Amino acid sequence: MVSQNQLFRTGPLASVLAKIGVAITGGGLILFVLAHMFGNLQVFLGPDTFNLYAYKMQHMVLLWPARIGLLAIFVAHMGLVFLLTRQNSVARPVGYASYEPIQSTVASRYMLQTGVVILLFVVYHLLHFTLHRVHYPDSTVGFAAQIEYQTPPYVGQQMHNAYDMVVYSFQQPVVALVYVLAQLFLAAHLWHGGQSLFQTIGMKNENRRALLTRVGPLLAMVVLIGNCSIPIAVLLNILQASSTA
Amino acid sequence: MHFTLKIWRQENADVAGGIQTYEVDDISGDTSFLEMLDILNDQLESDGGLPVAFDHDCREGICGTCSLMINGTPHGPETTTTCQLHMRSFQDGDTIFIEPWRAAAFPVVRDLVVDRSAFDRIIRAGGFVSIDTGSAQDANNTPIPKDDADYAFDAATCIGCGACVAACKNASAMLFVSAKVSHLAHVPQGDAERRGRVLSMVDTMDAEGFGSCTNYTDCEAACPKAISTDHIAVLNREFIRAKIGRTT
Amino acid sequence: MELADVPAQPVKKRNRMKLDAKIPEGPIQEKWSRYRNKLKLVNPSNKRKFRVIVVGSGLAGASAAATMSELGYAVDCFCFQDSPRRAHSIAAQGGINAAKNYPGDGDSIYRLFYDTVKGGDFRSREANVHRLAEVSGLIIDQCVAQGVPFAREYGGLLDNRSFGGAQVSRTFYARGQTGQQLLIGAYSALSRQVASGNVRMFTRMEMLDVVVVDGRASGIVTRNLVTGEVESHAADAVVLATGGYANVFFLSTNAMGCNVTAAYRAYKKGAGFANPCFTQIHPTCIPVAGDHQSKLTLMSESLRNDGRVWVPQQVGDTRPPNEIPDAERDYFLERKYPSFGNLTPRDVASRSAKEVCDEGRGVGKTGLGVYLDFRDATARMGRDTVAAKYGNLFDMYQRITDENPYQVPMRIFPAPHYTMGGLWVDYNLMSTVEGLFVIGEANFSDHGANRLGASALMQGLADGYFILPATIGNYFAQLGISHQTVSPDHAEFKQAEQGCTTRLNRLLNASGNRTVDSFHKELGRIMWENCGMSRNAEGLEKALQQIPELREEFWKNVKVMGAGEELNLSLEKAGRVADFLEFGELMCRDALTRNESCGGHFREEYQTPEGEAVRDDEQYCHSAVWEYTGDDAVPIRNEEQLEFEYVELALRSYK
Structure with missing residues (x-):
């Protein structure tokens, strides 16, 4: 037993433990978001690099374990938040007629809402680019789904034309707009979550606080700019389709 | 000065309450907020009405008895307690909302008076050092680095008023609990029981029905003693240490 | 009451009250340790059979309740606040004295004792003050062990400062919040005992009367401030730790809730009230x-x-x-x-x-x-x-x-700011009512006519942690284990409950048109003008006329809104003010009959041409102990002679 004093009692799932779970899974998701972003930014290195990257990701040995792991983290993050939110909502049954937040950021107060938007976006994003069920470009706009690789050592290898898929998709302003808007929500979520997690895992103190508190906004800006750069570059014709069907 | 007061009135815990409107006149800026309520109560009693019940005692900002959500902020616009707030912090003609602390763990007793005994129960769960009277060694046998003692003091200045809970969107008591955990984690006397203390206090906090901490930090801004949320990080650290540390 | 002389002391007057201070034999340095060795003990397994009620949860009350519970007694602790942590001890700022001599500047138990006796203008009891100085160091040890974050030096050792005119640095402090930190320490010790189940804590409960059965304090009657219920609680001893009465002045540095009710009720039940005119103006x-x-x-x-x-x-x-x-x-x-x-x-x-x-x-x-x-x-x-x-x-x-x-x-x-006067207690801290103990500011014992800075915290904690828990055991041992706790259904309890209810109803039914506060303010003005920083016979006589008139008007013309069976702050206030209206008279009477100037009591008739106080050790080297004789009767002034063997009675000069 952990408790040394019979006066002390401990229960199964403490709110603090749940919070630490949210922080750690959130940290994992942040790492994924960063890796995902840097992977995608290879689109600026040209079709071959980007398609090869997509190809390698698709044919990774641990693809499914990784997907399942990521899904587990995502679900755990949401599940713990669900438990905590339920606790929080019963903690104040009668609200205030007048309530003024003092120093909390807007981002911190709307974590649940931004999180839900992100969840919806992730579903859309998977339907779009992974499962190819919505807004997937077709040959009528000139999109060729398969393409022959041009650079050694994979010359002649047939690959999914991920590069053109991105470009043709984002040439539809609605799609580009959805992605940009979603990134705003993601950035808001990271603005708070990206620094709050250090507090929750106990890393902040008087000396580190100022520094660690800046991590969230920094992360939010990096992800916002990085991820939005792709649809915007497409709309501005900086990125153009590599082939036509 | 003249003020329009919108005050929560509720006869007891079992009946519904509501906001009532009152007017007070000729209030000097040097009047404290509670003295302004005294004046209102005098006025109400003279007119045969029931005075507004509110908690207060020392009126010098240290006992932690006074409360009040004033225009949506615990203890009003200054970093102090309601009893040390003066009417010069308001503009002539202002409308002021006065409500009780709102939390499931702080049920309303009457009007603006709430029951904060949940805080006492959290302290009973571990906010102490188990030392019987008379068994202490000489006070100077254990030197404590000044910085540690000062940091412990910063946490120990908590007056248990509950403003942190009132300010928190989640009605979380983490700042209160962390202040005691951090106080006793920064003095060697608290060392022997530190693992059990944090787990037990957090457990009781949850059982009392407070919300969880999502790091809004409104609590530290509302705290009349300006206790920093850094102490919440200390609690989290202590908690992790207790969970993954040695279990024998 | 028994007619008795105070033994071995020059008796000038025959007292009606038996005022045996029970000061132990022996040289002053050894009185307390010798006495402790002789105190009767209660077998550990029998301690839980004794129940003690502690009224008040400030430094004295909380520390006493916690310590007695640690020893094994069953404790019921009452406070009118919503939590024991809010008692007014919390507001003490400056510090707490202890004869530790850590700075090595020549302090000693004797010096602390001497300074306290002299500071009190030779109107305190030597043996008590010496004991206070003896245990002062233990208090610091105890508080540090509880985790109280006293100010420290860079070497990690405790810092001391000179305070309130002391010529040595013997004051331990925690910024300007020493009282808060010490109270939180005592409160945490109390919380630990509540968690153990040994202390039952009753908050928002106000004591309205003490119940005396067969000459022994056997319990109290309280009003539950939330529900308005009037209830009886029985025990084998009652401890009052209910603080001072400076709110008799209306404006004071005391918390709004501080009141004289508990002490005054005890006085009406036979406890002598000592030196009520000794008040400190900060x-x-x-x-x-x-x-x-x-x-x-x-x-x-x-x-x-x-x-x-x-x-x-x-x-x-x-x-x-x-x-x-x-x-x-x-x-x-x-x-x-x-x-x-x-x-x-x-x-x-x-x-x-x-x-x-x-x-x-x-x-x-x-x-x-x-x-x-x-x-x-x-x-x-x-x-x-x-x-x-x-x-x-x-x-x-x-x-x-x-x-x-x-x-x-x-x-x-x-x-x-503070009241040195209070219920008279003997060396065991027991009042003139058997089994009724009084500790902290509520008793009169250690500060004489004036309290030195940083001594109140010391006295409260000395009484609560170290003295009462030892002496109360002696009382229980004398009661014996065959002693039966009186039932709360006993006729005395019922009668006391009835009395309290009747009084509450009288207040509620007065249906006059003046608010409670207006009476309190008027009383405060009378007291401040005539019994404040300086007093004279004429003013005091005038006050003794005005106060009964005001009291009479109060009962006719007070307006208390609301009902009795609910949280009713005006009713609480009214009850307290009603007692102040009687107590103020006692205070003025005491001031009028002490024809000298000493400490906080300055009578304009007794001063040097330069305006310095003139003490009269011939006539007034005693504590005046007032005995209640009925609502309309003049109380009797008894005297406890004070003897100074170790500190020479001297003119208190700070020139």
């Missing part, structure tokens, strides 16, 4: 600003360590303070008391401030104030050092007055 309070004011705020006396007190030399000098040149300032404390200067004891400093204001040289809008100036301190130490030492006090001052004390001198004026 010199460094923020002056009154207006009629609406509900209380006065104290600023730590430590401000006088560096601040200089002055008024303009000229009457009617209304220039802003910073424009008055040094030559036209009167640093009156430094002038009159060159060796102690601004650090003269509280009673002396307060009276001097009153004198200069009476001369018309007071400052501020009301003319009731003197300057406390940090100009020279800032020049000497730098603003940062001043801010580090006094920053929180300066902030508090600025918040209340809207003036910046870094730029303009503070204005201060004396205010009622």
